[in-house]
Amino acid sequence: MTDSNSGWIKSTCAYCGVGCGIEARPTSLGKLEVRGDKEHPSNYGKLCTKGVALGDTVTPLGRLTQPMHIQNQLHIQNQQQQALGWNEATQLVSDRFNQTIEEFGPDSVAFYVSGQLLTEDYYVANKLMKGFIGSGNIDSNSRLCMASSVVGHKRAFGSDTVPICYEDLEDTDLVVITGSNLAWCHPVLFQRLRAAKQSNPNLTVVVIDPRYTDTCEIADQHLAIESGSDVALFNGLLSYLANNDALDEEYISKHTQGFEQAIESAKKYVYHSDSNINFEQGVSQLTGLTEQEVERFYRAFASNKKVITIYSQGVNQSSQGCDKVNAIINCHLATGKIGKVGMGPFSVTGQPNAMGGREVGGLANTLAAHFEFGDADSHQTVSDFWQTDNLATKPGLKAVDLFDGMLDGKIKAVWIMATNPVVSLPDSAKVKAALEQCPFVVVSDCIADTETTRLADVVLPAQGWSEKSGTVTNSERRISRQRRILPSPGEANPDWWMIKEVAQKMGHQHAFDYRHEGQIFEEYCQMTSLDNANGKLRDLCLIGLTNLDDKGYSELKPQQWPVLKLQQDIVNQRMFTNGEFFTASGKAQFVAVEHSQPLTTTSPDYPLIMNSGRVRDQWHTMSRTGLASSLGEHTPEPFLAIHPETAKKFGFATSTNQTNQVVKVKSAQGESQARLVLTQEMRKEQVFMPIHWNGTTAKNSKPCDLILPNTDSNSGQPEFKHTPVMIEPCDYRSEAVLISDSVVDCDEFDYWVRQKVEGGFLYRISSSKNPMELVIQLANTLDALPEPNAEAIKSLHYHGNKSFKNYGSAKLGQSGVKQAFVVNSKLDHQSIDWLVECLTREADEEFEAEFLSTMAK
Ligand code: SF4
Numbered sequence: 019m020t021d022s023n024s025g026w027i028k029s030t031c032a033y034c035g036v037g038c039g040i041e042a043r044p045t046s047l048g049k050l051e052v053r054g055d056k057e058h059p060s061n062y063g064k065l066c067t068k069g070v071a072l073g074d075t076v077t078p079l080g081r082l083t084q085p086m087h088i089q090n091q092l093h094i095q096n097q098q099q100q101a102l103g104w105n106e107a108t109q110l111v112s113d114r115f116n117q118t119i120e121e122f123g124p125d126s127v128a129f130y131v132s133g134q135l136l137t138e139d140y141y142v143a144n145k146l147m148k149g150f151i152g153s154g155n156i157d158s159n160s161r162l163c164m165a166s167s168v169v170g171h172k173r174a175f176g177s178d179t180v181p182i183c184y185e186d187l188e189d190t191d192l193v194v195i196t197g198s199n200l201a202w203c204h205p206v207l208f209q210r211l212r213a214a215k216q217s218n219p220n221l222t223v224v225v226i227d228p229r230y231t232d233t234c235e236i237a238d239q240h241l242a243i244e245s246g247s248d249v250a251l252f253n254g255l256l257s258y259l260a261n262n263d264a265l266d267e268e269y270i271s272k273h274t275q276g277f278e279q280a281i282e283s284a285k286k287y288v289y290h291s292d293s294n295i296n297f298e299q300g301v302s303q304l305t306g307l308t309e310q311e312v313e314r315f316y317r318a319f320a321s322n323k324k325v326i327t328i329y330s331q332g333v334n335q336s337s338q339g340c341d342k343v344n345a346i347i348n349c350h351l352a353t354g355k356i357g358k359v360g361m362g363p364f365s366v367t368g369q370p371n372a373m374g375g376r377e378v379g380g381l382a383n384t385l386a387a388h389f390e391f392g393d394a395d396s397h398q399t400v401s402d403f404w405q406t407d408n409l410a411t412k413p414g415l416k417a418v419d420l421f422d423g424m425l426d427g428k429i430k431a432v433w434i435m436a437t438n439p440v441v442s443l444p445d446s447a448k449v450k451a452a453l454e455q456c457p458f459v460v461v462s463d464c465i466a467d468t469e470t471t472r473l474a475d476v477v478l479p480a481q482g483w484s485e486k487s488g489t490v491t492n493s494e495r496r497i498s499r500q501r502r503i504l505p506s507p508g509e510a511n512p513d514w515w516m517i518k519e520v521a522q523k524m525g526h527q528h529a530f531d532y533r534h535e536g537q538i539f540e541e542y543c544q545m546t547s548l549d550n551a552n553g554k555l556r557d558l559c560l561i562g563l564t565n566l567d568d569k570g571y572s573e574l575k576p577q578q579w580p581v582l583k584l585q586q587d588i589v590n591q592r593m594f595t596n597g598e599f600f601t602a603s604g605k606a607q608f609v610a611v612e613h614s615q616p617l618t619t620t621s622p623d624y625p626l627i628m629n630s631g632r633v634r635d636q637w638h639t640m641s642r643t644g645l646a647s648s649l650g651e652h653t654p655e656p657f658l659a660i661h662p663e664t665a666k667k668f669g670f671a672t673s674t675n676q677t678n679q680v681v682k683v684k685s686a687q688g689e690s691q692a693r694l695v696l697t698q699e700m701r702k703e704q705v706f707m708p709i710h711w712n713g714t715t716a717k718n719s720k721p722c723d724l725i726l727p728n729t730d731s732n733s734g735q736p737e738f739k740h741t742p743v744m745i746e747p748c749d750y751r752s753e754a755v756l757i758s759d760s761v762v763d764c765d766e767f768d769y770w771v772r773q774k775v776e777g778g779f780l781y782r783i784s785s786s787k788n789p790m791e792l793v794i795q796l797a798n799t800l801d802a803l804p805e806p807n808a809e810a811i812k813s814l815h816y817h818g819n820k821s822f823k824n825y826g827s828a829k830l831g832q833s834g835v836k837q838a839f840v841v842n843s844k845l846d847h848q849s850i851d852w853l854v855e856c857l858t859r860e861a862d863e864e865f866e867a868e869f870l871s872t873m874a875k
């Protein structure tokens with residue numbers, strides 16, 4: 019939707035599940051201006067740092083622009099890359115998929131897709147795999163972020179339905195945030211909650227998290243719970259509610275089933291030491307909290323009428339993720355705190371379109387559009403709708419199993435769309451080996467060089483955010499348009515288009531005869547309107563969107579499902595308001611759950627528990643946010659956060675000057691390295707490492723190299739939050755800071771991390787060589803760089819003293835500083851800032867004098 023006067027185009031942010039509305043317009047200088055959309059009901063004009071910097075990430079730098087066939091992909095030296103036209107590329111993919119299916123059957127092929135895809139892309143991919151190839155082997159990286167919530171919802175409600183809307187945060191009494199650093203991971207939602215608290219001082223916020231995070235800034239109570247003990251805490255709460263006359267008996271009897279079994283389990287979790295039953299299950303012992311802390315939280319939940327429990331990856335990414343979700347939902351059902359204004363369990367999703375993927379059925383264990391496997395009527399309905407006689411009859415392989423399937427030879431062709439599993443799945447070494455083993459790997463992405471594209475046989479250039487067009491759904495079930503704002507570079511095309519090209523070449527011309535994304539959206543909406551007979555609508559019903567014409571789709575305003583009638587104005591609606599659920603009985607189901615330890619725990623070899631998660635200004639594997647210099651400043655380097663006492667216990671100096679060292683982190687799975695950061699915010703037995711850095715932005719700094727492929731047996735979601743590790747010093751002997759106007763291959767160095775800065779890149783390097791050897795290595799590295807414009811290069815050197823205590827060198831071209839480095843520098847932040855500024859300065863005599871005098875300081 020374009021404002022014809024000003025050129026602003028409405029769209030949605032590329033990142034998290036808050037799904038903020040933005041407005042963007044290209045400028046005459048070839049940039050993209052971005053601002054919050056004041057009319058969008060999810061953010062009313064607000065954006066976080068990532069959203070504000072969206073315009074800085076729109077660059078042709080590093081884009082994949084041409085389909086390529088890469089032969090001999092495992093032998094870099096002998097690799098042959100052949101550029102292909104789209105017709106050839108999609109023919110090659112369809113031929114190889116067809117040959118594989120013919121020889122080994124439909125379950126020998128797979129798609130691994132992403133919450134970055136738009137709903138239209140997802141729908142077409144799901145339709146091809148489940149409807150026409152006839153296999154359930156399509157899974158998504160959303161498996162890594164909310165699969166446990168999907169299972170928890172389905173077990174309790176009979177459907178994957180988020181009950182509440184954002185507006186509820188503004189009319190509630192108590193918000194419990196568990197397993198979520200909302201302030202960093204869903205910042206605009208956090209700002210909304212902060213504003214609600216400011217205008218209503220009676221609003222209480224409780225944060226449950228082993229770490230003290232920025233989210234705790236607005237907390238009235240922080241419960242630094244022991245990793246993996248959420249079921250014990252919420253079972254104890256259910257027990258407390260029953261013992262303190264805080265149940266809603268009428269709601270339980272009218273609208274739920276299974277309470278007796280659930281309370282039978284829960285009452286084993288004793289929250290008070292006066293109690294004389296089974297003290298083995300004492301909540302205090304299991305959670306590491308004091309009885310007073312626990313009871314204060316329980317009292318707050320019981321005494322406040324309106325309660326929202328927000329939860330995210332800290333709950334989901336666990337080998338007991340589904341049980342944690344149901345332990346939370348049980349407490350809401352038992353008190354009737356659901357389906358009304360200002361109350362309910364609230365799973366916030368990580369990715370921009372994780373919800374859209376769930377809706378169309380883009381997970382291996384769901385069929386399509388909230389129709390499920392294992393139901394003959396649903397199978398018939400979907401078969402008839404798609405006019406296929408080859409619909410998959412059983413769930414496919416979930417993410418971790420799917421890559422295991424490649425490793426053991428079951429999966430022989432895979433198409434990976436818009437995701438980088440070598441970096442994001444646990445046990446990266448195994449994922450890499452699986453892709454090396456798989457005979458045919460297709461990767462469609464907008465970025466050319468990722469750890470996954472490096473293993474592809476065919477790469478297909480996809481459109482990126484601001485180029486593609488379609489819809490996404492956010493955490494409050496609100497569907498919004500992403501609109502095309504800029505042209506795509508090179509040959510990049512929409513994901514749905516390349517899937518339909520392959521599908522048609524595989525022989526399914528008619529079923530994939532799409533000309534534009536609006537047509538796909540309409541078909542999807544029609545599918546959601548099936549089987550809504552007998553006066554009972556299914557939860558995901560978009561019947562009100564089935565008659566959109568091109569203009570209607572183009573101008574579509576945000577719609578919150580269910581959509582029975584096109585929403586012209588902002589709608590905020592809750593689910594389960596009438597106490598009816600989508601189970602066979604129409605009643606919500608309590609699920610009896612028990613606390614159990616995570617699948618692996620500490621040992622003398624691995625005595626610490628590593629938690630992993632996001633930092634404020636980066637997103638996933640940094641392929642987009644890593645392009646914005648403003649976003650690199652907040653956390654420039656991968657780090658390992660540790661309590662000072664723990665650091666001391668493991669032999670690390672704890673005075674600020676000496677702790678800033680790179681350390682080795684080891685698990686039973688692998689090794690990684692990061693800079694040690696001391697903080698009181700950690701529990702003493704835990705460390706924390708961010709997930710973003712990988713082989714293209716740092717050396718050996720991936721937590722996924724360490725994380726074991728343990729999963730929840732119900733959801734298949736990996737346990738990212740609980741990895742036993744050991745830390746050791748790296749004992750590097752020298753350090754350097756390098757700036758460059760172009761990317762430098764630093765893989766020869768023992769440790770490096772790259773940060774995008776204005777005018778180029780900043781590298782922090784550590785080495786086991788002595789300073790003099792490092793100087794020589796750096797000089798050789800820079801000498802080997804190509805000089806594309808055959809510029810006259812002038813070199814400056816500063817040699818502090820004979821022991822190379824401070825060695826500086828710069829290469830100056832006509833256009834300015836090309837590279838500069840300082841070895842063993844004592845450069846503080848200000849001096850590093852000065853060095854970075856060199857990249858945007860003229861390399862004149864004044865600069866030369868300043869460089870040498872700064873080195874001499
Ligand atoms: Fe984008 Fe999420 Fe930030 Fe909103 S809160 S601007 S959706 S990253």
